[in-house]
Amino acid sequence: MNETAAIQTKQDFLAHFKNLDFSFDADFSKEKRDFAKEQLQKLNFPTSKTEYWKYTRINKLIKGNYKTDFPTAEIDFELSVPSKNCLVLVNGYFSKELSWSEQTDGVHFSSLSEAKEKGGAIAKKFGSLSKDETEIFSSINTAYHQDGAFLHLEKGAQASEPFYILHLVDSEGAVSNPRNLIMMEEGSSAKVVMKTLSTKKGASFTNMLSEIFVDRGANLSVDKVQNEGEQDYQIACEQVEQKADSVFKINTFTLGGKLVRNNLNIDLLGQHTETWLNGLYLLQNKQHVDNHTHVFHREPNCESHELYKGIMNDKSTGVFNGKVYVHREAQKTNAYQSNANMVLTDEASINSKPELEIYADDVQCSHGSTTGQLDEEALFYLRSRGMSQESARAVLLNAFAADVLEHIGVDAVKEDVESFIDKHYQGVK
Amino acid sequence: MASEEELLEEVTSQEYKYGFYTDIESDKAPKGLNEDIIRFISAKKNEPEWMLEYRLNALKVWQEMKEPEWAHLRYPKPDFQDLHYYSAPKKKKELESLDEVDPELLETFEKLGISLDEQKRLTGVAVDAVIDSVSVKTTFTEKLAELGIIFCSFSEAVQKHPELVKKYLGTVVPSTDNFYAALNSAVFTDGSFCYIPKGVRCPMELSTYFRINEANTGQFERTLVIADEGSYVSYLEGCTAPMRDENQLHAAVVELVALDDAEIKYSTIQNWYPGSKEGKGGIYNFVTKRGLCMDNSKISWTQVETGSAVTWKYPGCVLKGENSVGEFYSVAVTANYQQADTGSKMLHLGKNSKSTIISKGISAGKAENSYRGLVKINKNAVNSRNFTQCDSLLMGNDCGAHTFPYIEVDNKSSKVEHEATTSKIGEDQIFYCKQRGMDEETAINLIVNGYCKEVLNQLPMEFAVEAQKLLEISLEGSVG
Numbered sequence: 001m002n003e004t005a006a007i008q009t010k011q012d013f014l015a016h017f018k019n020l021d022f023s024f025d026a027d028f029s030k031e032k033r034d035f036a037k038e039q040l041q042k043l044n045f046p047t048s049k050t051e052y053w054k055y056t057r058i059n060k061l062i063k064g065n066y067k068t069d070f071p072t073a074e075i076d077f078e079l080s081v082p083s084k085n086c087l088v089l090v091n092g093y094f095s096k097e098l099s100w101s102e103q104t105d106g107v108h109f110s111s112l113s114e115a116k117e118k119g120g121a122i123a124k125k126f127g128s129l130s131k132d133e134t135e136i137f138s139s140i141n142t143a144y145h146q147d148g149a150f151l152h153l154e155k156g157a158q159a160s161e162p163f164y165i166l167h168l169v170d171s172e173g174a175v176s177n178p179r180n181l182i183m184m185e186e187g188s189s190a191k192v193v194m195k196t197l198s199t200k201k202g203a204s205f206t207n208m209l210s211e212i213f214v215d216r217g218a219n220l221s222v223d224k225v226q227n228e229g230e231q232d233y234q235i236a237c238e239q240v241e242q243k244a245d246s247v248f249k250i251n252t253f254t255l256g257g258k259l260v261r262n263n264l265n266i267d268l269l270g271q272h273t274e275t276w277l278n279g280l281y282l283l284q285n286k287q288h289v290d291n292h293t294h295v296f297h298r299e300p301n302c303e304s305h306e307l308y309k310g311i312m313n314d315k316s317t318g319v320f321n322g323k324v325y326v327h328r329e330a331q332k333t334n335a336y337q338s339n340a341n342m343v344l345t346d347e348a349s350i351n352s353k354p355e356l357e358i359y360a361d362d363v364q365c366s367h368g369s370t371t372g373q374l375d376e377e378a379l380f381y382l383r384s385r386g387m388s389q390e391s392a393r394a395v396l397l398n399a400f401a402a403d404v405l406e407h408i409g410v411d412a413v414k415e416d417v418e419s420f421i422d423k424h425y426q427g428v429k
Numbered sequence: 430m431a432s433e434e435e436l437l438e439e440v441t442s443q444e445y446k447y448g449f450y451t452d453i454e455s456d457k458a459p460k461g462l463n464e465d466i467i468r469f470i471s472a473k474k475n476e477p478e479w480m481l482e483y484r485l486n487a488l489k490v491w492q493e494m495k496e497p498e499w500a501h502l503r504y505p506k507p508d509f510q511d512l513h514y515y516s517a518p519k520k521k522k523e524l525e526s527l528d529e530v531d532p533e534l535l536e537t538f539e540k541l542g543i544s545l546d547e548q549k550r551l552t553g554v555a556v557d558a559v560i561d562s563v564s565v566k567t568t569f570t571e572k573l574a575e576l577g578i579i580f581c582s583f584s585e586a587v588q589k590h591p592e593l594v595k596k597y598l599g600t601v602v603p604s605t606d607n608f609y610a611a612l613n614s615a616v617f618t619d620g621s622f623c624y625i626p627k628g629v630r631c632p633m634e635l636s637t638y639f640r641i642n643e644a645n646t647g648q649f650e651r652t653l654v655i656a657d658e659g660s661y662v663s664y665l666e667g668c669t670a671p672m673r674d675e676n677q678l679h680a681a682v683v684e685l686v687a688l689d690d691a692e693i694k695y696s697t698i699q700n701w702y703p704g705s706k707e708g709k710g711g712i713y714n715f716v717t718k719r720g721l722c723m724d725n726s727k728i729s730w731t732q733v734e735t736g737s738a739v740t741w742k743y744p745g746c747v748l749k750g751e752n753s754v755g756e757f758y759s760v761a762v763t764a765n766y767q768q769a770d771t772g773s774k775m776l777h778l779g780k781n782s783k784s785t786i787i788s789k790g791i792s793a794g795k796a797e798n799s800y801r802g803l804v805k806i807n808k809n810a811v812n813s814r815n816f817t818q819c820d821s822l823l824m825g826n827d828c829g830a831h832t833f834p835y836i837e838v839d840n841k842s843s844k845v846e847h848e849a850t851t852s853k854i855g856e857d858q859i860f861y862c863k864q865r866g867m868d869e870e871t872a873i874n875l876i877v878n879g880y881c882k883e884v885l886n887q888l889p890m891e892f893a894v895e896a897q898k899l900l901e902i903s904l905e906g907s908v909g
Contacts, residue, residue, distance in 0.1 A: 051499065328826060343841045346808060352836040354847070357501075361823035361853040369847040371806075371838040 006044050013062050014040065016175055017144040020068055026116040032127035036142035043136040055319040055351045056261055056290040061233045066175030066205055068092075068146075079166065082412045083193075085109055086164040092146040092176025092206075095168075106157030106188075108150070112179055115150035122150070125183060129211040129239035135263075137235050141209040145179035148210075153188035153218075162191040162410045169232060172202030180210035184218035184246075191409045192222045196236075200229030203258070212240040214248050216270065221249040221409040225416065228257040230285060237263040244270025244299075251407050254281040254289045255420050261290045268330075271301045279308035280404040280417070283316030283348075284424065290319040297330040306337040309404050311397060311425070312348035323355040324365060331360050337367035342400060344373065397425045458515035464488065467615055470515045474584050474618070477591060487604035487614030494608045497741075500770040501799040501831055504739045507678045507713060514616040514649070573631070579624040580635055583651050586622035593624055597655055601684040601721045601747065609680040609715040609741075613649045617682070620650035625660040625691070634889050636665035652683040656691035656726075663694040663889055677702075678713045679737075685720035685728055689750065692727045693720065696888050700899055701736035708766025708795070711738025718742065724750035724779070731887040733896045734761040734769060735903040743801065745774030748782035748810070755784040758884040760896075762903045763796030763828070772802035772819075772834075777810035777843070786817040789881050793824035793904060799831040806843045813843040821851040822880060824873075824904075874901045 022033060045062050046053035068091075079088070079098070087109065088098035094111035101109045108115070115122050132139040149165040167178050184190065196206060206228075214220050228234060234257050242248050254260050266275055281289045295304045310318045324335045341350040354367040374396050382392035398421055408414040458469050467488055471481040496506060573580050579590060586594050604614035625631055656662050666683075679701070687693050695718075704711025714737035720728035730744040746755030757773035775784035784804065792798040800819045821830035832849045854876055862872030878885070878897055885896055 331826075341838070343838055343843075346811075346840045346842075348841065349808075349837070349839040351838075352834075352847075354832075354834060354849075356821075356832040356849060356851055357829070358821070358823070358831060358851050359826075359829045361826050361828070363823075364852055366848070366850040367832065368849070369834070369836055369845075371836065371843070371845040373841050373844075 006047075009062055010040075010045060013045075014140070016066050016068055020144060020146070024113075026119065026123070028123040029116050029126060032132075033143050036132045036139040039132050039139045040136070040143060043134075043139060045136055052292065052321070055317070056259070056288065058259070061205060061259060064175075064203060064205060064233075065173060067173045068175055081164050081166070083164050084161045086166065087111065087149045089147060089149065089165070089167045089178050090170055091168070091174040092148075092178050094147040102161070104157075104159065106154035107159055108152040109163055110150050112145075112148040112150045112181060115152070115181070121152070121183065122181065125211065125213060126181060127211075129213075129241055130209060131239070135237070137207050138209055138237060141177040141179055141207050141237075145177040145209070148179035148181070150181050151190070151192065152183045153185055153190055155185045155187060157185070157188045159188075159190040162193050165192065165194045167194075167196045167206065167208065169196070169198035169204045169206055169228060172204070174204045176204075176206050178206065178208045180208070182210065182212045182220070184212075184214045184220050186215045187217045188215075189219040190221075192220065193410055193413055194222060194224045196226050196228055196234060198228040198232045200232070203231040203233070204228075205233040206235070208234070208236045210236075210238045212238060212248075214240065214242045214246040216243045217245045218243075219247045222251070223408055223410055223413045224250060224252045225255065225413060226253065226257055226260055227255040227420075228260075230256065230258055230287070232257050233259045235261045235263075238265070240264070240266040242266065242268050242270065242273045242275065245272050246270070247274045249276040249407065249409065250278070251404065251409075252279040252291065253413075253417050254279070254283070254291075255417070257287060257289070259288045259290075262292060264291075264293045265296070266294070266304075267296045268298055268302045268304070271299045273299075273302045275302070275304040276407065277304070277306040277308075278404045278407045280401055281308075281310040281318055282401075282421065282424065283310070283312050283314075283318060285314045285316060287316040288319075289316075291321070293322045295324050295335065297324070297326045297333045297335065299329060300331045300333070302330065303334045304336070307404060307407075308339045309341070309401060310350065311342045311344065311400065312350055313344045313425075315345070315347040317348065318350045320351070320369075321353040321355070322367070323357065324367070326358040326360050326363055326365060328359045331362045333360065333363040333365065335363070335365045339367075339369040340400075341369075341371040342373055342397075343371060394422060394425050397421060458513055460513055461510045462488075462512070462514055462616065466514050470616060470618060473515060474587070476587055479591075479595060480587055483598065483604070484615050487611050490605050491608065491611035491615055494611055496608050500741055500801070501797060501833070502739055502741065502768050502770050504713065504768070509612070512678060515618055576629050576632070577626040578629060578631055579622065581622055583617070583620040583622045583653065586653070590622070590624070593655065594622065594653065597653060597684070597686055599684075601686060601719045602682050602717050607717060610682050610717040613651060613680050613682040613717070617649040617651040620652045620681070622652075623654045623662065623664065625656045625662045627657045628659040629657075630660065631662040634663045634665050636667065648677070648679050648681070650681040652681070653686075654684070654693060654695070655686045656688060656693050658688045659690040661692045663696070665696045665889060665892060667698045667700070667892070667895070678715070680715045681717070683716070683718040683744075687720060687722050687726035687728050687753075689724045690726060691723075692729075694729045694889075695720070695731070695744075696892055697730075697732040697734075698892055698896055698899065699732065699734045699736050699740075702738075703736050703765065703767045703903075704738040706765050708738075711767070712736065713738065714740045714742060716742040718744035719774070720744075720746045720755070722746055722748050722750055722753035722755060722779075722782075725752045726750055727754040727756070729756040729758070729887070730773070731758045731884065732760070733884070733888070733892075733899060734759065734771060735899050737769075738767055740767075740769040740771055742771045743774050745776065745803075746784065747776045747778065748784065748813075749778045751780045751782070753779050753782045755782070757784075757786045757788070758887045759788045760791070760881045760884045760900070761788070761798055762791045762900060763793070763798045764903055765794040765796060767794075768797045770799045770801055772800045774803045775805070775815060776803075777806045777813040777815070779810060781812045782810055783814045784816075786815070786819070787883055788817075788819040789884055790819065790821040790830055791824070791877060791880075791904070792821065792828040792830045795827045797829045797831070799833060800849070801833040803835040803837070804845055804847070805835075805837040806839055806845060808839045811840055811842045815843075815845045817847040819849045820880070821849070822877070823851065823853045870905075873904065877904065
């Protein structure tokens, strides 16, 4: 694509948002929008020559014809949310009718626009992690986000009920930029479940961005489940900042979607932090999933553990690109990174790129990547014990996924993913 | 095989002594790179028309290309128009005795425990010494000729065996491959050529010594090794360069062709001037090395990289044939301000192809050492297997060690494993050695040697000793 064509494509894409009205927005947010719009003048969509997008083609995604209006049709979802806190977004807009939450001291769980209106700490934090200068999808989100979820736990607040943030993609051709903000103050603790679901009627594009602040001694666990239709595109970005002694855990489950790209960037700003990144991608048909993670060790004595596993079936393609960066100052870092893949057919493929960039000497860092298939001998063993081919496979695939599943913080999510595996891999040839 | 004495006799009776001499009058082309220079080089070497055409095409390709910037390296870009692309000793000025050889060089050889005359005496090693791109000496050629083995300088091969050169040149590394390969294809002046006929097992280790002699001259060797069906050859390449204060560019291309059932073992020791302790000067080493494996063949790369200010090198194998095997064993040491971005590319195309990559990086001082590798399993390469292990050792807190592996698997029956670790030398290990009476430097040498053992074991005997010493010299004083 030559330069003029690239600019044209960008302008055509941005034209989708031209009718959106943001005059209601808070001033600090408007400033961020204007700044992001300025950046959009300069930024261009990544191409196959952009190193971090090497394995993911977004041509079809950016050339799609989308709508930004709120759906008028009845929402046809069966939502089973086993929690007292649930916030629902539909095509990027907050849905008051579908959401509910309990009142707890020191806990604020609301739509982003409501939080912006109230002001306070959000004014400083909002947009401070998003990389609008360099990442085009981030600046699109900042410039044109409609709404999103806001979770704020005050100092020492402990929430036992998980917070569900659901993003539903309804009408065909919807493009949305959901924007979430999570602030965990000192010593607070919470569990969050982020889910994206779609009516699977047609193509859509979700460009989600979440900014997550985990302050000193806070503990946050996020289970992220992506289960969209086979024509839905999603780019999801989490920008995380961790202060001293905090614990952050995120489990990413990609179960559906035509093209899913996850950018997970974690910045470790204090000592003695603990970080867990787990992922499981179970792909069928022509799905494409691209997981990018970046853990930035800036301070000494921190620990990060990364485990991503994938099963590629049919004609699906998977990408894993994990990076651990250890700064000169970050002595005594322990960083582990592991990526295991199972390719079930000859049409499926996997590209794995685990990276280490290390500038401190007193560290323990390692990474591993494996690609293989079901162990024939294990299969034979199970068959010889009287299991059918299908159930033997399902047992092995479940076992393969098990060490990611055991990290899930909310039981209901675990059951969901397990039943998904049973359903989809029983009949695998 | 000739006895040691006979060999000694043969070598010493000859008047010419390897020409490691800095005052040889050079026949230089003017600075710069354009069509005229290419024609000049080609005419100088009295090359046939097809060779000139090959060079001119490569030049055209090169002019369209941009210098790669993706590597984890920082260095001032060379000005390609400010280099001499041809420099050959005008007359093969001959030395009376070893005394005339650069004493500094002799000292280095001494340190390595492999002085020149010792080198000459080593039985079973044919030495093809290359000074500034023009091969000036070939020994053992006759002995090899008896077996039908062709081992000569590249320019000689162009004259005497044009059919072989024409058939294989650029088939493994096409001139369009990358920026430096294109540059080399356009301006290469000389190098080595080797052909092992069908079913022949080469009875000795073939070896060449490269040296960059003339200041301001980029050196562009071209090596082509062809192992015909069922043959075997072990090829050694070792390099030394005297001190220079200016960055020198080196962009070599090595092509290996292993036809059905053949085996090539290619070992390299690279010990070029790494620049001063302050990071001044040193060689730029941008090399493209690749082997093509046909059915049931095997190519094994072993390298010990201790020199050069900047290294950019990814020896690889195209495993085209069924049951073909590719191996890569590497030790890369960077100290002071050295930078290395090196690794291996294994491209699996044939069924049941197997590859192994063992890479050991050692980083000291303010050096940067990166492993960058690609393992690609093509859809048709069913039942393929790769195992990669890259370990990094850090010494001191100002250096960096990085790993950038690319793993691409396109079928369901292949297995790929990659693992990497980064750590520093265990303090308890050093303590243990010191407690047994070693000083810290010896202790570290011992530990480093042990750490690299897996790779050093792959080297032919002649190189193994030298390599171990080299590691010690390279890390001298970098431990604090």
